[in-house]
Structure formats: C-alpha cells, structure tokens
Amino acid sequence: MPTHYSGNVLIPGHLHASWSVRAALTIGRPVSKLRALFQPPESRAARAFEESILANTKSAEKAARQAVVRRERNVVMRSRLRTALRDVTQAIASGKKESAQSAYQTAVPVIDTMVTKGMIHKNKAARHKSRLAHGIKGMK
Numbered sequence: 001m002p003t004h005y006s007g008n009v010l011i012p013g014h015l016h017a018s019w020s021v022r023a024a025l026t027i028g029r030p031v032s033k034l035r036a037l038f039q040p041p042e043s044r045a046a047r048a049f050e051e052s053i054l055a056n057t058k059s060a061e062k063a064a065r066q067a068v069v070r071r072e073r074n075v076v077m078r079s080r081l082r083t084a085l086r087d088v089t090q091a092i093a094s095g096k097k098e099s100a101q102s103a104y105q106t107a108v109p110v111i112d113t114m115v116t117k118g119m120i121h122k123n124k125a126a127r128h129k130s131r132l133a134h135g136i137k138g139m140k
Contacts, residue, residue: 077119084110085128092135100136107132 055061084107091100108129115125 074119077114077117081110081114081119085132088132089135092132092139095139097136097139100139104132104136 055064084103088100088103088107091103094100111120111125111128114120115122
C-alpha cells in the first residue's frame with residue numbers, strides 16, 4: 001500500500017519511488033523510528049538491527065543500539081584473540097622455537113586483555129597460556 005508523511009507518522013497515501021519495501025511495511029510507525037531504515041548501514045550488525053526493530057520504548061531502543069556497538073567490538077576482540085593463538089600455534093608447528101617464543105610473548109598480553117575485558121574466563125586464559133607454553137617447551 002502506498003504511503004506518505006503526515007506530521008510525524010507514516011500513513012497510507014503516496015509511496016516515494018526511492019523508498020524500500022521495508023518502509024511500506026512500517027505504515028503507522030513514527031518517522032523517528034524509521035530514519036535508520038533510510039540510511040545506508042555501516043555494518044552487517046547494523047543492517048540486522050535495522051531489519052529487526054523490536055523495541056517499544058526509548059530505553060529499549062538505546063539498549064538495542066548499544067548491543068550492536070558492543071557486538072561489533074566483541075567480534076574484533078575475539079578475532080584478535082584467535083589470531084594471536086593461531087600465530088603461536090603455527091610457529092610451534094613450523095618448528096621455529098624463537099619465532100614461537102616471540103609470538104607467545106605477544107599473545108600473552110592479548111589473552112590477559114580478554115580476561116580484563118570479560119571476553120573470556122580467567123581459567124580459560126590460563127589454559128591457553130599453559131598449553132602454548134607447554135608446546136614451546138617441548139620444542140627442540
């Protein structure tokens with residue numbers, strides 16, 4: 001059904017050619033809640049948030065926005081941790097003890113940061129560090 005603006009609410013009427021189908025499905029919603037739909041998304045998480053607006057209150061909308069930002073940050077941090085662990089594991093597998101030790105020295109602060117940030121449990125961090133150190137110690 002075509003729509004147009006009337007005050008602050010989108011109502012049945014005229015549909016502008018540049019609007020998406022999602023806008024047609026939001027008839028009767030306040031325009032302030034629809035602004036995000038018409039802006040280009042910055043990331044996959046933001047796009048997912050746009051497609052599933054479920055918040056009914058302003059505080060819920062803010063919490064949803066914060067969740068998107070936190071998720072993006074967590075993805076980056078988790079990737080950094082996995083990369084650090086992979087670098088040490090690959091160095092151990094290659095048999096180069098010096099490069100494995102240097103990779104381990106760079107990985108330990110990353111692992112400890114993840115504990116401080118609450119990304120992983122301290123016991124998991126200890127387990128990672130212990131296994132990596134044991135792998136390096138076993139090298140000749």
